Amino acid sequence: MAIPKALIASFLISILVIHLVEADPTVNADATTGSPNCGAACSARCQLSSRPNLCKRAxxxxxxxxSCVPPGTSGNRDVCPCYATMIIRGGQLKCP
Structure with a gap:
């Protein structure tokens, strides 16, 4: 009895998807453990920005x-030195 090719293909795709989800370290990360949920942390950081989409992307x-975002909507850069020292061309700070 032959196994249909569609069944084999869907099984392999399912395994691949499960592997990719398990390999992503940012899925369901907790901000208190040092690896914040970037989406929630950046939404909080950028809530008062005049350009929220640009702020959230940066x-x-x-x-x-x-792997960190300073608390509050501005300042507090001493909490995350890596975040505070990242710059773009021209010497301007990258991180809001």
Whole structure:
């Protein structure tokens, strides 16, 4: 009895998806453990920004690289030195 190719393909895709989800360290991470949920942390950080989409995108990049976001909507950069020292071309701070 032959196993249909569609069944084999769907089984392999399911295994791949499960592997990718388990390999992602940011899924369901807790901010108190040192690896924050970047989406929630950046939403809080950027809530008062005049350009919230740009702020969240930059914050998300910084959070992914540094694994931290300073508390509050501005300042507190001493809490996360990596976040505080990241710069873009021209010497401006990257992280909001």
């Amino acid at each position: 914050c998300g990049t910084c959070c992914a690289r540094c």
